[in-house]
Amino acid sequence: MGRPKGFSEAAALEKALDIFWQRGYQGVGLTDLLNGMGIARQSLYDTFGSKRQLFIKTIEHYRNTRLAGALALLEREGSPTQNVRDVVRFFEQLALDKRARGCLVANTLVEIGSKDREIHELLAQTLGLLEKGIAKALRQAQREGELRAERSPRAIARALTNALIGMAVSGKLALSKSAVTDIYAGTLTMLD
Amino acid sequence: MGRPKGFSEAAALEKALDIFWQRGYQGVGLTDLLNGMGIARQSLYDTFGSKRQLFIKTIEHYRNTRLAGALALLEREGSPTQNVRDVVRFFEQLALDKRARGCLVANTLVEIGSKDREIHELLAQTLGLLEKGIAKALRQAQREGELRAERSPRAIARALTNALIGMAVSGKLALSKSAVTDIYAGTLTMLD
Numbered sequence: 001m002g003r004p005k006g007f008s009e010a011a012a013l014e015k016a017l018d019i020f021w022q023r024g025y026q027g028v029g030l031t032d033l034l035n036g037m038g039i040a041r042q043s044l045y046d047t048f049g050s051k052r053q054l055f056i057k058t059i060e061h062y063r064n065t066r067l068a069g070a071l072a073l074l075e076r077e078g079s080p081t082q083n084v085r086d087v088v089r090f091f092e093q094l095a096l097d098k099r100a101r102g103c104l105v106a107n108t109l110v111e112i113g114s115k116d117r118e119i120h121e122l123l124a125q126t127l128g129l130l131e132k133g134i135a136k137a138l139r140q141a142q143r144e145g146e147l148r149a150e151r152s153p154r155a156i157a158r159a160l161t162n163a164l165i166g167m168a169v170s171g172k173l174a175l176s177k178s179a180v181t182d183i184y185a186g187t188l189t190m191l192d
Numbered sequence: 193m194g195r196p197k198g199f200s201e202a203a204a205l206e207k208a209l210d211i212f213w214q215r216g217y218q219g220v221g222l223t224d225l226l227n228g229m230g231i232a233r234q235s236l237y238d239t240f241g242s243k244r245q246l247f248i249k250t251i252e253h254y255r256n257t258r259l260a261g262a263l264a265l266l267e268r269e270g271s272p273t274q275n276v277r278d279v280v281r282f283f284e285q286l287a288l289d290k291r292a293r294g295c296l297v298a299n300t301l302v303e304i305g306s307k308d309r310e311i312h313e314l315l316a317q318t319l320g321l322l323e324k325g326i327a328k329a330l331r332q333a334q335r336e337g338e339l340r341a342e343r344s345p346r347a348i349a350r351a352l353t354n355a356l357i358g359m360a361v362s363g364k365l366a367l368s369k370s371a372v373t374d375i376y377a378g379t380l381t382m383l384d
Contacts, residue, residue, distance in 0.1 A: 110302045110361055124365050151381065158371060159355065159378025166358025169302055173316050179350055186351025189343065190381045 009047060012037050013061040020058050021101045024111050056119060062104045063126050071133045080137040081146040081191055084160070087134065091164050092184045096177060106168030131161045147191065156190050163187045201239060204229050205253040212250050213293045216303050248311060254296045255318050263325045272329040273338040273383055276352070279326065283356050284376045288369060298360030323353045339383065348382050355379045 015037045019028055030051055034041055048054035070090045074083045094103055101107070105126050114120045138153035147153065167183060175183075207229040211220055222243055226233055240246035265278045286295055293299070297318050306312045330345035339345065359375065367375075 106361070109365070127365070152374065152377065155374040155378035156381065157378075158374040159376075159381075162358040162362050162375045162379070163351065163355050164358075165361050166354040166356075169298070169357050169361055170354050173301070173306075173312075173319070182344065182347040182350040183354045184351075185344065186347035186349075186382055187354070189348065189351075190378060192384075 007039070007043065007047075010061075012039060012047065013058055016054055016058045017062055017104070020055060021062075021104050021107075022099060025055050025108060026111065052116075052119075056122060059104065059108065059119070059122055059126070063129070067105070067126065067130065071129065074133045074137045079146060080141040080144065084134055084137050084141070084191060085188060087130075088160060088164070088184060088188060091167060092180065095167050095170075095175075095180050095184075102168040103164065106165045109165065110169060127161060127165075130164075131157050134160055159190060160187065199231070199235065199239075202253075204231060204239065205250055208246055208250045209254055209296070212247060213254075213296050213299075214291060217247050217300060218303065244308075244311075248314060251296065251300065251311070251314055251318070255321070259297070259318065259322065263321065266325045266329045271338060272333040272336065276326055276329050276333070276383060277380060279322075280352060280356070280376060280380060283359060284372065287359050287362075287367075287372050287376075294360040295356065298357045301357065302361055319353060319357075322356075323349050326352055351382060352379065 016033065019033060019036045023032075028051075030041070030044075033051065033054070034044060037044070039047075044051075044054065048057055070087050073086045073090065074080075076083055091103060094101065105123055108119065109123050109127075112119055112123075135153045135157035138147055138151075138156055141147040142149065142151065142153060147156075163183075167180075170180075170183065208225065211225060211228045215224075220243075222233070222236075225243065225246070226236060229236070231239075236243075236246065240249055262279050262282045265282065266272075266275045268275055283295060286293065297315055300311065301315050301319075304311055304315075327345045327349035330339055330343075330348055333339040334341065334343065334345060339348075355375075359372075362371075362375065
C-alpha cells in the first residue's frame with residue numbers, strides 16, 4: 001500500500017524525534033515507534049528502510065532543525081561573545097526542561113558511543129559543527145576585543161562543547177535547578 | 193572450599209578494577225571476571241556475593257585509592273588554586289592514557305545512569321566528594337585573593353566536575369591529544 005494519504009516525512013520524523021529523544025535508541029521497540037508515529041509497519045519500511053535508518057534520519061532532522069537553531073544564534077549581528085553565551089543558554093534550557101531530555105546528539109553519544117560506526121561519525125561531525133561555529137564566533141570576538149588576546153578560541157570552543165556533553169550526562173544525576181544554573185554560570189566564566 | 197590460601201581481597205579488587213575500568217560493567221561476563229581475577233566462582237560468591245556486589249565494592253575501592261589520591265592533592269599546603277589545577281590535570285592524565293579508560297565513576301554514570309538506584313547513589317555521592325573538595329579549595333583561594341571575588345566557588349566547582357564528566361564521554365570520540373589538551377586548557381580558564 002505504500003504511504004497513506006497525507007503522509008508527511010517531516011511530520012513522521014518529528015514524532016520519531018519525540019520518541020527517541022525521550023527514551024533513547026536501544027530501549028525503543030518497533031511497535032512503540034509505529035504507535036507513536038501513527039504509521040503502519042510497511043510505511044516505515046518503505047519510507048525509512050529500518051529502525052536504524054529511521055534513527056539516522058532523525059538525528060539529521062534534529063541537526064537540521066534544533067541544532068541549526070543554535071548555530072543560527074551565532075550568525076546574528078551584534079556581540080559574538082553574547083551570541084556564544086546565548087548558545088550555551090540554549091542548551092541550559094534543554095537541561096532545565098522538565099522532560100530532562102538533554103541534547104539528542106550527546107545522549108546518543110553516551111548510549112551508542114563508537115559501537116555503530118556510521119552513527120558515531122554522524123555524531124562527531126554534528127558536534128564538530130557546533131565546535132567550529134563557536135570557535136569562529138570567538139575568533140571574531142577576539143578581533144573585536146571582546147575576548148582576551150591570550151585566550152585560544154579553539155580551546156574555549158572545545159571546552160564549551162565538552163561542557164555541553166557533560167550536561168547531557170549530569171542530567172542523569174537528576175540535578176536541582178540551582179545545580180544546573182551553577183554549572184552554566186561557572187562554565188560561562190571561560191568567556192570572561 | 194572458600195578462599196584459596198594467600199587470597200587478598202585488595203588484590204582481587206585491584207584486578208576487578210582493571211577489568212571493569214577497561215570494559216565497563218554490563219559487557220563483562222562472570223567467566224571473564226574469574227579468569228582475570230584468577231579466582232574460583234565460589235571464592236567470588238563467598239567474598240563478594242555477586243557480580244553486582246563486586247562491582248559496588250570495586251567502585252568503593254576506586255574511590256578509596258584513585259579518587260582519594262586526587263582529593264589529597266587538594267589538602268596540600270601552598271596555593272589552593274594550583275591544587276585545583278593539579279586535580280584537573282590528574283583527570284587529564286586519565287584522558288590521555290593510551291588505554292582511554294577515563295574515570296570509572298563517570299563511565300559508570302554514563303553506562304548505568306539511574307537504572308540501579310544503589311549504584312546511582314554511590315556515584316552521585318562520590319562525585320559530590322570531588323565537587324565539595326574543589327569548592328572548599330576555591331573558597332580558600334578566594335579568601336587568599338587567588339580567585340576573583342565575584343566568582344562563585346560552588347558554581348566553578350560544579351562546572352569543573354561537569355567538565356570532568358564531559359571528558360569521560362568525549363573520550364568515546366577518540367579525540368586527538370591536541371583536542372584533549374585544548375579542552376583542559378579551556379576549562380581551566382574558569383580559574384583565571
